[in-house]
Amino acid sequence: MKTTFKFILTISMLSLITMACKKKNDPSPENPIAPNNDETELITTIQLMLEDTVTHSLTTYQFSDVDGVGGNPAIYGGTNQSDSVIHLLQNKVYSCRILLLDETKNPIDTISNEVINEAEDHQVFFNALNPSGTPPSVFLPNSMLTIKYMDLDANNKPLGLNTIWQTPSMPMNKSLLKVELKHQPQIKDGTYTPGNTDIQVEFKVQIN
Amino acid sequence: MQFKIWLLKWAITILCTAISHSFIAQVSLYQLSGKVIDKDNGEELEGTFIILEKTNDTKVTDEHGRFKFVNLEEGPHQIIVRHVGCRDTSILVTLKKNTSITIRLPHSAVELSQIDVMDKQMEALKTQHVDELSGKNLDKTRGQNLGDALQSINGVTNLKTGSSISKPMIHGMQGYRVLILNNGIRQEGQQWGNEHAPEIDPFIAQKLTVVMGAQAVRYGSDAIAGVVLVEPNNLPDTASLRSELNLVGSSNGKAGTASGMIEGYFDKLKYFSWRLQGTLKKSGNIKTPNYYLKNTGVEENNFSWATSYHRKRWGVELFYSQFNSKIGIFSGAHADNLTDLMASFNAHKPQDSLANFSYSISRPYQLISHELAKSKWHWHIASRWVASFQYAYQYNIRKEYDKHPPLKNALAALNKPELDYRITSQSGELMIEHLNIKSFRGQMGASYMNQQNVYLGRFFIPNYINNTFGIFAIERFVRQHIELEAGLRYDYKNLKSYYYIGQQLQKPELHFSNLSWNMGSIIKPNKQWHIVINAGSAWRAPAVNELYSDGIHQGLGSIEKGNKQLKTEQVYNFSVASLWQLQNLKTELNIYHNQFENYIYLNPSNQTELTIQGAYPVFVYQQAQARISGIDAKVSGQLMKHIELNSKAMLLRGWNYTINDYLVYMPSDRYSLNAKYFTDINAMIKDTYIELGYQYITKQWHVPKQSDFAPPPQAYGLLNAELGTSIIFNKQRIDISFSATNILNTVYRDYLDRFRYFTDAIGRNYTIRIKVPLTIYDKQ
Numbered sequence: 009m010k011t012t013f014k015f016i017l018t019i020s021m022l023s024l025i026t027m028a029c030k031k032k033n034d035p036s037p038e039n040p041i042a043p044n045n046d047e048t049e050l051i052t053t054i055q056l057m058l059e060d061t062v063t064h065s066l067t068t069y070q071f072s073d074v075d076g077v078g079g080n081p082a083i084y085g086g087t088n089q090s091d092s093v094i095h096l097l098q099n100k101v102y103s104c105r106i107l108l109l110d111e112t113k114n115p116i117d118t119i120s121n122e123v124i125n126e127a128e129d130h131q132v133f134f135n136a137l138n139p140s141g142t143p144p145s146v147f148l149p150n151s152m153l154t155i156k157y158m159d160l161d162a163n164n165k166p167l168g169l170n171t172i173w174q175t176p177s178m179p180m181n182k183s184l185l186k187v188e189l190k191h192q193p194q195i196k197d198g199t200y201t202p203g204n205t206d207i208q209v210e211f212k213v214q215i216n
Numbered sequence: 217m218q219f220k221i222w223l224l225k226w227a228i229t230i231l232c233t234a235i236s237h238s239f240i241a242q243v244s245l246y247q248l249s250g251k252v253i254d255k256d257n258g259e260e261l262e263g264t265f266i267i268l269e270k271t272n273d274t275k276v277t278d279e280h281g282r283f284k285f286v287n288l289e290e291g292p293h294q295i296i297v298r299h300v301g302c303r304d305t306s307i308l309v310t311l312k313k314n315t316s317i318t319i320r321l322p323h324s325a326v327e328l329s330q331i332d333v334m335d336k337q338m339e340a341l342k343t344q345h346v347d348e349l350s351g352k353n354l355d356k357t358r359g360q361n362l363g364d365a366l367q368s369i370n371g372v373t374n375l376k377t378g379s380s381i382s383k384p385m386i387h388g389m390q391g392y393r394v395l396i397l398n399n400g401i402r403q404e405g406q407q408w409g410n411e412h413a414p415e416i417d418p419f420i421a422q423k424l425t426v427v428m429g430a431q432a433v434r435y436g437s438d439a440i441a442g443v444v445l446v447e448p449n450n451l452p453d454t455a456s457l458r459s460e461l462n463l464v465g466s467s468n469g470k471a472g473t474a475s476g477m478i479e480g481y482f483d484k485l486k487y488f489s490w491r492l493q494g495t496l497k498k499s500g501n502i503k504t505p506n507y508y509l510k511n512t513g514v515e516e517n518n519f520s521w522a523t524s525y526h527r528k529r530w531g532v533e534l535f536y537s538q539f540n541s542k543i544g545i546f547s548g549a550h551a552d553n554l555t556d557l558m559a560s561f562n563a564h565k566p567q568d569s570l571a572n573f574s575y576s577i578s579r580p581y582q583l584i585s586h587e588l589a590k591s592k593w594h595w596h597i598a599s600r601w602v603a604s605f606q607y608a609y610q611y612n613i614r615k616e617y618d619k620h621p622p623l624k625n626a627l628a629a630l631n632k633p634e635l636d637y638r639i640t641s642q643s644g645e646l647m648i649e650h651l652n653i654k655s656f657r658g659q660m661g662a663s664y665m666n667q668q669n670v671y672l673g674r675f676f677i678p679n680y681i682n683n684t685f686g687i688f689a690i691e692r693f694v695r696q697h698i699e700l701e702a703g704l705r706y707d708y709k710n711l712k713s714y715y716y717i718g719q720q721l722q723k724p725e726l727h728f729s730n731l732s733w734n735m736g737s738i739i740k741p742n743k744q745w746h747i748v749i750n751a752g753s754a755w756r757a758p759a760v761n762e763l764y765s766d767g768i769h770q771g772l773g774s775i776e777k778g779n780k781q782l783k784t785e786q787v788y789n790f791s792v793a794s795l796w797q798l799q800n801l802k803t804e805l806n807i808y809h810n811q812f813e814n815y816i817y818l819n820p821s822n823q824t825e826l827t828i829q830g831a832y833p834v835f836v837y838q839q840a841q842a843r844i845s846g847i848d849a850k851v852s853g854q855l856m857k858h859i860e861l862n863s864k865a866m867l868l869r870g871w872n873y874t875i876n877d878y879l880v881y882m883p884s885d886r887y888s889l890n891a892k893y894f895t896d897i898n899a900m901i902k903d904t905y906i907e908l909g910y911q912y913i914t915k916q917w918h919v920p921k922q923s924d925f926a927p928p929p930q931a932y933g934l935l936n937a938e939l940g941t942s943i944i945f946n947k948q949r950i951d952i953s954f955s956a957t958n959i960l961n962t963v964y965r966d967y968l969d970r971f972r973y974f975t976d977a978i979g980r981n982y983t984i985r986i987k988v989p990l991t992i993y994d995k996q
Contacts, residue, residue, distance in 0.1 A: 034638045037668045037679035038713045040721070049622035052829055073828055075718060077775060079764035082826045122623035191620055201559075202567070204619065205552040208830030 035113075050076050051119050054187065056094070058173070060103045070208045074111045084211075093182060093212045096101040102173040103158075105131060106187070108175050108207065118148050120169055127161035129193045130206070132168025135186050138199045139166050150183035151213045152176030158186065165198045178213040187211065231698045240285035243705055248309060249284040250317040252277050252297065255688050261299055263652040263694060265486040269294035269306075272468045272741045276696045283291075294926055297321065336633050343736025343750045344431070344442075345793040345806040347371065348421040352903075355951065356938065358684045359464030359473045359497075362396075366444060369426050370864045371806065371848040373883040374413065376969040377411040379469075379978040380514045380543050384414070385968070386428055387808060388557045388844050388882045389441030391760050395431065396444045399522075399535050401608040402435065402591050404641035404667060408677060408761035415539045415586035415612060417518035418472055419462065419475040419495045422449040428848075429791050429808065432732035432754030433688050434704035436663070436738075440787050440810075451489040451524050451533075452481040455995035461988045468981035469513070470573065471499030483995065485622075487526045494519035500575035502546075505961040505979040507569035511544040513577045530595045539586040544577035544905050549974035550619045553830035554925075557973060561926050582617040582631065600651040610641040617672075636673035638929060642666050658691035663913070669760070673972065676759045678715030678722075683964045684708070699738040706731055709757045724764075725781060728757035758782035762816050768827070774925075776818065779837040785815040800854035807847050815842035815872075817880065820923050833925075840874035842880070862890040869918060877920040884916035884928075884967055897941075903951075904941040916967040929972055940985075951987040 035041075053072035059065070069089050073082035079146065084092045110117035123130050134155050137146040143155040144166040154174040157166035168189075187210075191202030252261045260281030267274045268285065270293065275283040290311055297305040297319055309317060347369045348763030349357065357365035363374045363382025374382040377391050386394050396414050405415045418424070424446060431439040452458065457480040462792040464473040479491035495514035501508045510705040520537035531599040550569035551557035560566060587610065594604040615633035622628045647661030688705035708729040717720050734752030740749070791808035819838040825829040846868035854860050865887045870879030894905040916928040961980045965972035 013344060034640075034670050035672070037670050038672070038714055039710075040675075040679045041672065042716055042719065042721075049624060049627055054828060071828065073826075077768050077825070077827050077832075078777070079717060082828065117624075119623055122625065125625065126623065146568050205556055206552060206620070206831055207828055208553055208555065209828060 028065070043107045049119070050110050050112055051108050051207065052076065052111045054207055055107040055109065056211070057107065058096070058102045059105075059111060060097075061103055061172075067095075071211070072109075072111065076112065091212075092210065093214050094185065096161070096173070096175050096213060096215050098175050098179055098215050099177045100175045102175070104155075104171045104173055106169045106171075108189070113141075123169060123189065124159075126165070127159070127167045128163055128165070129191060129196060130165060130194060131190055131192060131198070133169075133188045133190060133200050134168075135184065136188065136200050139168075146197070148183070148185070148213075151157075151180045151185070151215060152178070153215070154215060161194075161196075163196075163197055175215050178215075180213075182214045183210045185211045185213040217990060244290045245287045246290060246311045247284065247286045247314040248293070248295075248311060248317070248703040249282070249289050249315075250319060252283070252299070252319045254282045254321060259493075263299070263655065265296075265298040265323070266297060267296040269296055271743075274740075275695070284482075295790070302418045310529065310759045324629060324897075327360045343699065343738055344427050344429040345371075345426050345748060345750075345791060345808075346425060346700060348423055348425040354422070354424060354566075355985065355987060356953070356955070357418070358462055358475075358987070359466060359983060360418070362414050362424075362444075362446070365418050366424060366426060369424075369852050370866055371428050372426055372806075373866075373886075373968060375410055375881070376966065376971070377413075378509070378512060378546050378549065378969070378971040378975075379948070380499075381411050381413045381630075383410060384444060385883065386426060386442040386444075387810070387846060388870055389810075389877075392438055392589040392756060393441040393443065394437040395442075396446065397435070398446050398537070398588060398593070399448055400606070401588060401610070402586075402643065403663075404639065404665075405584075405586060405611050405612045405671075406614045406637050406639060406809050408759055408765075411545075411582075412614065413543075415541075415584055416446055417475075417495050417516075417520070417537070417539055418446070419477075419518070420448055420493060420520055420537060421446045423447045424873070428806065430732070430734065430752045430754040430787060430789050432752070433690060433705040433734045436684065436686060437705065437707040437730065437732045438752055438756040439784075440756055440789075443629055446818065448491075448493075448522070451491055451522060453489060453526075455481050455483040455993075456991040457481075458833065458994070459495065459990045459992065461986075463986045464983060466499070466981055466983045468978060469499035469502050470575075470614040471497070471514075473497040482940055488523070490521070490522050492519070493573075498575065501570065501573050503573070503979050504569075504976040505934045505963045506976065507565060508571065508573055508755065509546045509548065509566075509975060510568040510570045510574075511547045511576075511581070513544045513575050514541065515577065516541040528596075531591065532594075533590075533592045534593075535588070535590040537586075537588045539584070541582075541584050542577055543582045543584070545580040545582065545973065546971060547578075547580060549971045550580065553827075553832060554824075555830060557925055566822045569975070577644050578616045579621060581617050583613075583617070585613045587611045597648075600653060601648065603646075603648045604652075606643075606645045606647075608641075608643050610639075610643075612639045612641075613637070614639075622915055635674050635676060636836060637669060637677075638668040645820075655694050656691060657694065658689065660689035662687045670925075674767070675715065676767045677765045678713040680711060680713045682712075682760075683710045692824065701734070701736045703734045704731065705733070706761075707755075711760065711763075712716060713760055715764060723781070726757075726763075730755045730784060730786075744797050748790075748795070751788075753786065753788045755787070756785045756816075758785065758816055758837075765837075768829075768832065771983075775827075775832045776833045777834060778950060782816060783814050785816050785839070787811065787815075788813075800849075802852045805847070806849075807845075809845040812842040812844070812907050813984075815837040817872075840872045842870065842872045842874075842879055844868065844870045844879065849892075849933050858893055858895050860890075860892040860894065862892070863889075864888045872920065875920065877904075878918040879924045880920050881968065882916070883933075884918075885914045889913045894927055900944050902942045902944060905939070909936045909938075911936070913966065926973055928967045929965035932962060932966075934962060935959045949989060951985075953985045955983045955985070957983070961964045 044088040053075050056069040058067050069083050070086035082125040105206050139146050147154050156172040157168050158171040159167040161167055189207035190203045191206045195202040234617045262279045264277040266283045277283045292310045295307045363384045366372045366384045373385045375385050376382050398416050406412050426444055428442045431443040459478040462475040475495040477493040481489040491892045495518045500513045502512040519537045522535045524533040548566035580859045590605040590608040597603050616635035618634040643665040645663040649659040663686050665684045670679045681923050686707040690703035693700040711726045715726050732754045736750035739747045765776050769776050787810050789810045793806040796803045818835045821834045821836045823834055825834050849865045852862040867885045870882040872879050888911040890909040892907040897904050910935040915931040936957045938955035943950045963976050
C-alpha cells in the first residue's frame with residue numbers, strides 16, 4: 009500500500025512539474041512598455057511638402073497625432089499653417105511630396121519609404137477620385153485644381169506620393185481636399201474602391 | 217390515527233385501482249415502497265431523493281430512510297436514487313404486485329471517491345432556474361464551439377463575431393456578467409473583448425449547465441447574469457478501462473473534429489483513477505448562401521488530463537487542460553474608418569468574398585492559448601462535515617494579428633501580433649460543507665484570487681494587478697414540499713493599473729467592496745408542479761477596459777474610451793420559475809427581472825475624433841439606471857407513442873431609464889418548434905429518430921436611437937433537420953447522426969453578430985456525427 013501511495017505521489021509531483029514547465033518570461037505588470045519603445049508601427053504624421061516649381065519656395069502642411077489615437081488630440085500645423093487650410097496662388101505649378109512619419113520613434117521613422125517599397129499595394133487618392141490619362145491625373149472641380157501623379161509602381165499604376173498640382177487662373181474659395189492612402193494588397197487596379205484606408209486626412213484648399 | 221390514514225389511503229388506492237381497472241382494462245396500479253440504508257454501517261439515510269425517471273415524480277426519504285410511491289403502473293420502472301455525497305444510482309424495478317425494496321447505498325465508500333459529485337450538487341444555488349445539456353442533447357452540439365452549443369438552451373443567446381467566435385449571453389447579459397466554470401474553476405481569460413470567445417474545449421464536458429440569475433454568493437460577486445458549468449463525468453471508482461471516440465464532419469467549412477477520451481481505474485492501484493482527453497479540429501472558409509468568406513478557418517488542438525486519489529477520509533484531485541486555437545477573422549469584415557464601414561455595409565457583396573474554398577488562415581487572425589491547472593484536496597473532518605481546498609493556476613495568451621502587417625519590411629518579417637496580452641490568474645478557495653443535519657445542509661468558505669495582465673503589443677487596456685478576496689455562507693433547508701435557501705457574501709477587490717499617458721507612467725489604484733445576497737425557495741405543491749422563487753443582489757466592480765481603455769477598436773471603425781469615474785454596478789434580481797408536468801405534457805415558464813443601478817455600457821457620444829485614418833465615432837463607457845426583464849417559456853409533449861413536440865419562446869426587454877430609451881445589443885424575441893419521431897427498429901438498431909425544427913428570430917425593433925452604425929437586420933427563420941440512430945453490434949454501441957442546418961439556405965444577418973455590417977451569415981450545413989463509447993474492461 010505504501011509503495012502504491014508513493015508511486016501516485018511521484019506521478020502527481022511529476023505532473024505538477026510538467027504543468028509548471030511552460031516557463032513564462034513575461035514582463036512584470038508594474039513596468040508597461042513605454043510608448044516610444046514598443047515594436048508596433050504607428051503613422052503619426054502626414055506632411056504635404058508643396059514647392060513652387062518656379063521660385064522653389066517650400067511650404068509644409070501637416071496633420072499629426074504624435075501620441076497616436078487617444079491621449080492628446082490630433083492637430084494641423086506646418087510652416088505658416090494653423091488650421092487645415094492649404095493656401096495656393098493662382099496660375100502656379102506646385103510639386104507635392106507626401107511624407108508619412110512615425111514621430112513616436114527616436115529617430116523619427118519615415119514610413120512613406122515603406123509605402124514606396126510596397127508601391128504595388130498602395131495608392132494615394134485625392135477627394136476619392138480615380139486618376140485617368142497619361143500621366144494619370146484628377147481634376148477637383150471645386151478648387152479647379154489639377155493633380156498629376158508623377159510616380160508609378162512596377163505595374164504602371166499610379167502611386168501618388170509625388171504629384172504636380174496645377175492651379176487655375178482665378179481665385180477659388182476654400183474647398184475640401186481629402187488625402188487618402190489606401191492599402192490594396194493584390195487588388196490595386198488604379199481605382200479608389202478596393203482595399204482599406206491607411207490614411208484619411210481632410211485639408212481645405214484655397215486659391216488666392 | 218396513523219393507521220386510519222393508512223387505511224384511508226389504501227381504501228382510496230383500492231378504489232382508484234378498481235375504477236381505473238374498470239375503465240382501462242389492462243393497467244394495474246401498484247405501490248412501491250422501500251427504505252434506503254447505508255451499505256456499510258446500516259444507517260437509515262434521511263433526505264435521499266428517489267426519482268421516478270419516467271414522470272420525474274420525486275420522494276424524499278424520511279428520518280427512517282423510508283419512501284413510498286402509490287399508483288404505479290404495472291411493468292418496469294427506472295428509479296434514480298440521489299443522495300448528497302453519492303453518485304446517482306439507477307435501479308430497475310419491475311412491478312407485478314405491491315413491492316417493497318431495500319436500497320443499500322454504498323454510501324461511505326462512494327462518498328470518499330465522489331467528492332466532486334457532492335460539489336456539483338451543492339455548488340449552484342438550487343433555487344434558480346437551471347437548464348442543462350447532456351446526453352443526446354449534448355451529442356447534437358458536438359463539433360460546435362461552447363457558445364454555439366449553449367445556444368440550444370432557452371434563455372441563452374450569443375454575441376457573435378461571424379460563425380467561429382461566440383460569446384455566451386444569458387438573458388441579454390454577457391462578458392464579465394456571465395461566469396464560466398471550467399471543471400469548477402472560474403475561467404479567466406481576456407473577457408473584455410466582444411470578439412474574445414471562452415477558451416474551453418466543449419468536449420471536456422459531459423454536461424453543460426446554465427444557471428440563470430445571479431450566482432454571486434457562491435462564485436464571486438460579478439456573476440450577475442448567471443453561470444455556465446462545464447462539467448466532465450466523474451472519474452471511475454471501480455476497476456475499469458473505458459474510452460470514447462467522437463468524430464464530427466461538416467460540409468460547410470469542410471470541418472473535421474476528432475475527440476478521444478480514455479479513463480481508468482486499475483485493480484492493482486486502488487483509490488487511483490485517471491483520464492486523458494484530447495481534441496483536434498480544423499475547418500476552412502465558411503460559405504454563406506452566395507459566397508465563401510475568405511480567411512474564416514479555425515484550427516484547434518486541446519487536451520486535458522485528470523487524476524484522483526481517494527482514501528477513506530481524504531482525497532486529492534488534479535486536473536490540467538490546455539486549449540490552443542488559431543481563428544481566422546473574415547478579412548472583408550474590416551473597416552478602418554467610418555467611410556469604409558458604410559461602404560461595406562452598402563456593398564452588394566462583401567470585399568474578400570470568394571468563389572472558392574480554402575483552409576488557409578492569414579491576417580487578420582487570433583492565436584489563443586489557455587492553460588488551466590487545478591488541484592483539489594478534501595477531508596472528511598467529521599461525520600457529514602467535509603472541508604476542501606482548491607488551488608488553480610491559469611495562464612492565457614491572446615495574440616491578435618491586424619489585417620495589415622507593418623509597412624516596414626523588417627518589422628513585418630518578425631510577424632509579431634499587434635495586440636498581445638498575457639494574463640496569469642491564481643486562485644484559492646477553502647470551503648467547509650455539511651450534509652444533511654436535520655434537513656439543513658450548507659457550505660461556507662473563503663476565496664482569493666490574484667490576477668496579473670500585461671500587454672506586449674499595442675496599448676488598448678493597461679497592465680493590471682487585481683486582488684479579490686471573498687467570504688460566503690449558504691444554508692439550505694430541504695423538506696419534501698419546500699426547500700429554502702439563503703446566502704450571503706462579502707467581497708473586497710483591489711485593482712492596480714499601470715499605463716502611460718505621454719511619457720508619464722500612471723499607477724491608479726482602486727478599491728471596491730460590497731455585499732451580495734440571495735434568497736430563494738422551491739415550492740412543490742404537488743408532484744406535478746414546482747415553483748422556484750428567487751431574489752438577490754449582486755455587484756460588479758468596473759473592469760479595467762471599462763475604466764481605462766483608449767484606442768481604436770480594430771475592424772469596427774470606432775474609438776472606445778474608458779471612464780475613470782465609473783462606480784460599482786449593482787443589480788437586484790427577481791425570478792419566478794414554474795415547472796409543471798401533466799402526464800406527457802411538460803411546461804416551463806421562467807419570468808425574471810433585473811434592476812440595475814449603474815449599469816455599465818458603451819454609449820455613443822455625439823462626437824467624432826480626428827485621427828490620421830479619418831474621423832472615428834467615439835464610444836464612451838457610461839452608467840445608467842436600467843432594467844432587463846423577460847420570459848423564457850418551454851412546452852413539450854409526447855403525442856401518441858413515438859412523437860415528441862417541443863416549443864420554446866424567449867422574450868426580453870432592456871430599458872435604460874437614464875436616457876429613456878432601450879438598451880443596446882439585447883437579443884430580439886425568438887421562437888422555435890421541434891417535432892421528433894422516435895422508435896426502436898430492432899435489437900440492433902435502436903433509439904432511431906428523425907427530427908425537424910424551425911427557429912424564428914424576430915427583428916430587434918427595440919434599439920436606442922443613434923447607437924449603431926446600421927439599422928438592425930430583418931427577422932429570419934431557419935429550418936433544421938436531423939436523423940440519428942444507435943447501432944448495437946456485438947454489444948458494442950455506435951451512435952450515428954446526420955443533421956442539416958439552414959436547409960433552405962436562407963440569406964440572413966443576425967442583430968447580435970458583429971459581422972452583420974459586412975456579410976450574410978452561414979448558409980446550409982450538413983453534419984455527420986459518430987460516437988463510439990468503448991468499454992475495454994469493467995470489473996463490475
